[in-house]
Amino acid sequence: xxKQTHVPTLLKLFRQFGYEGVTLSKISQETGxxxxxxxxxFPRGKAEMAEVALTHVNNWLEASVLEIxxxxxxxxxxxxxxxxxxxxxxxxxxxxxxxAVLVMEQSSDDLFxxxxxxxxxxxxxxxxxVLVTAGLDEKLAKERGEDAMICIQGALILSHGLxxxxxxxxxxxxxxxxxxxxx
Amino acid sequence: xxKQTHVPTLLKLFRQFGYEGVTLSKISQETGxxxxxxxxxFPRGKAEMAEVALTHVNNWLEASVLEIxxxxxxxxxxxxxxxxxxxxxxxxxxxxxxxAVLVMEQSSDDLFxxxxxxxxxxxxxxxxxVLVTAGLDEKLAKERGEDAMICIQGALILSHGLxxxxxxxxxxxxxxxxxxxxx
DNA sequence: GTCTATAAAAAGATAGAC
DNA sequence: GTCTATCTTTTTATAGAC
Numbered sequence: 001x002x003k004q005t006h007v008p009t010l011l012k013l014f015r016q017f018g019y020e021g022v023t024l025s026k027i028s029q030e031t032g033x034x035x036x037x038x039x040x041x042f043p044r045g046k047a048e049m050a051e052v053a054l055t056h057v058n059n060w061l062e063a064s065v066l067e068i069x070x071x072x073x074x075x076x077x078x079x080x081x082x083x084x085x086x087x088x089x090x091x092x093x094x095x096x097x098x099x100a101v102l103v104m105e106q107s108s109d110d111l112f113x114x115x116x117x118x119x120x121x122x123x124x125x126x127x128x129x130v131l132v133t134a135g136l137d138e139k140l141a142k143e144r145g146e147d148a149m150i151c152i153q154g155a156l157i158l159s160h161g162l163x164x165x166x167x168x169x170x171x172x173x174x175x176x177x178x179x180x181x182x183x
Numbered sequence: 184x185x186k187q188t189h190v191p192t193l194l195k196l197f198r199q200f201g202y203e204g205v206t207l208s209k210i211s212q213e214t215g216x217x218x219x220x221x222x223x224x225f226p227r228g229k230a231e232m233a234e235v236a237l238t239h240v241n242n243w244l245e246a247s248v249l250e251i252x253x254x255x256x257x258x259x260x261x262x263x264x265x266x267x268x269x270x271x272x273x274x275x276x277x278x279x280x281x282x283a284v285l286v287m288e289q290s291s292d293d294l295f296x297x298x299x300x301x302x303x304x305x306x307x308x309x310x311x312x313v314l315v316t317a318g319l320d321e322k323l324a325k326e327r328g329e330d331a332m333i334c335i336q337g338a339l340i341l342s343h344g345l346x347x348x349x350x351x352x353x354x355x356x357x358x359x360x361x362x363x364x365x366x
Numbered sequence: 367g368t369c370t371a372t373a374a375a376a377a378g379a380t381a382g383a384c
Numbered sequence: 385g386t387c388t389a390t391c392t393t394t395t396t397a398t399a400g401a402c
Contacts, residue, residue: 001367020203021290023395037368039397046396101287103344104279107204113346120344146341146350154337158329161286161303163296167329184385206377219380220386228378 003041003052006031011053015098019050019108047111050102054112057098058119060089069126075134075183079127079176086152087172093165097156124149127179134183144179151175186224186235189214194236198281202233202291230294233285237295240281241302243272252309258317258366262310262359269335270355276348280339307332310362317366327362334358 009030013022024035024046031038042048068081090097099116102108127145132138155171192213196205207218207229214221225231251264273280282299285291310328315321338354 016289018201018203018288018290020201021288024397025395033367034369035396036370036398036400040367096287099344100283100340103340104284104287105201105204106199107201116344117346120341143353146353149341150334150337150350150354152337153340154333154335157283157286157336157340158303158332161282161299163300167333170326170329171333207379208377216385217387218378219382219388222379223385 001033006033006041007052007056010049011056011098014050014053015096015101018101018105019046019111020105022046022050050108050112051115054098054102054115058115061119061123064089065123066126069130075130076176076180078130079179083172083175087169090156090168093156093159093168096160097153100153100156120149131179131183134180136183144181148175148179151178184216189216189224190235190239193232194239194281197233197236198279198284201284201288202229202294203288205229205233233291233295234298237281237285237298241298244302244306247272248306249309252313258313259359259363261313262362266355266358270352273339273351276339276342276351279343280336283336283339303332314362314366317363319366327364331358331362334361 010027013026013030017026024038027033027038027046027049028035033041038049039045042052064085065082068085069078071078071081073081087093089095099119102112103116124142124145127148128138128141131141131144136144151171152175155168159165159168193210196209196213200209207221210216210221210229210232211218216224221232222228225235247268248265251268252261254261254264256264270276272278282302285295286299307325307328310331311321311324314324314327319327334354335358338351342348342351
């Protein structure tokens with residue numbers, strides 16, 4: 001069985017329980033592999049398994065989100081497609097964000113922080129670039145990018161806290177207009 | 184030494200490392216108490232220590248935030264004071280939110296979820312009440328309350344991810360105006 | 367590439383003295 | 385109310401057969 005086969009399972013576990021909350025026993029159970037087999041695929045153990053999950057999310061960002069934002073379409077259309085993709089990725093608000101989970105846990109922070117910061121920055125910068133191209137001021141464009149991330153992350157937290165994803169869906173619905181204000 | 188003495192330390196640890204990331208050894212180190220002494224104060228162990236930290240945050244909400252929102256002042260002044268208090272509590276964006284940390288970690292979720300949901304709901308409802316009193320439509324008022332929580336939580340995540348609290352401070356600065364739009 | 371078995375370390379928890 | 389010592393369970397990790 002290939003290593004890549006188990007990445008979705010790893011991602012699911014780490015974003016659900018956090019780095020410290022995931023144990024090899026849980027991983028063994030969910031993947032159906034024995035612990036020794038896990039070490040065959042991931043010699044550096046749990047840290048490597050989490051890294052692979054994180055890399056998968058960062059690949060999603062580049063291959064899906066950024067790809068959408070770089071299409072030759074009007075800004076508003078790009079942001080609408082982006083929000084659709086985000087909604088799917090987070091299962092309409094029912095999944096949590098691995099970045100957020102790992103960032104909040106300072107135990108695991110040192111291992112993953114640089115990858116996470118890169119991802120946040122890249123997403124924000126790409127949104128900003130779209131807005132600058134559409135004629136917006138640089139500084140304002142970057143703030144709009146930050147605000148988009150803030151809304152998505154905040155709505156995920158609130159939806160989980162209330163166990164009701166209505167607010168996440170509402171945020172996604174209005175986000176494109178909000179980002180494109182005054183252009 | 185009283186039980187209450189160690190609550191700030193517990194809060195600091197749990198919001199920094201999450202429930203699973205905190206170990207009795209760390210708690211022992213930070214409080215200066217031996218493990219056995221910890222069990223003297225908190226017979227149910229780690230779960231009880233986290234509960235106490237969570238209760239402390241919920242008390243802060245009621246005694247500080249909600250107290251401010253119930254003062255006989257104009258809406259905008261209330262929200263300004265609220266944001267000031269929030270900025271202090273989260274150390275201008277450098278602390279994380281215990282609610283968010285525990286909500287993201289589904290391991291600990293069942294133990295704490297009802298308390299966290301109550302806190303979110305109460306805060307949102309109280310903001311909404313202020314806005315309704317100021318003449319805003321009920322549904323819109325509740326959405327504004329949700330948006331306030333979303334901005335605060337999202338900005339905390341982003342600030343930690345980027346290791347730069349500028350965005351948190353910017354959000355807090357504009358939040359009162361944003362909440363009071365059209366009233 | 368997967369397994370059984372096992373080791374080594376860490377974590378949660380308790381007994382009992384002071 | 386705090387400590388030392390100890391126990392139990394869980395977790396991470398590895399050795400070696402198939």
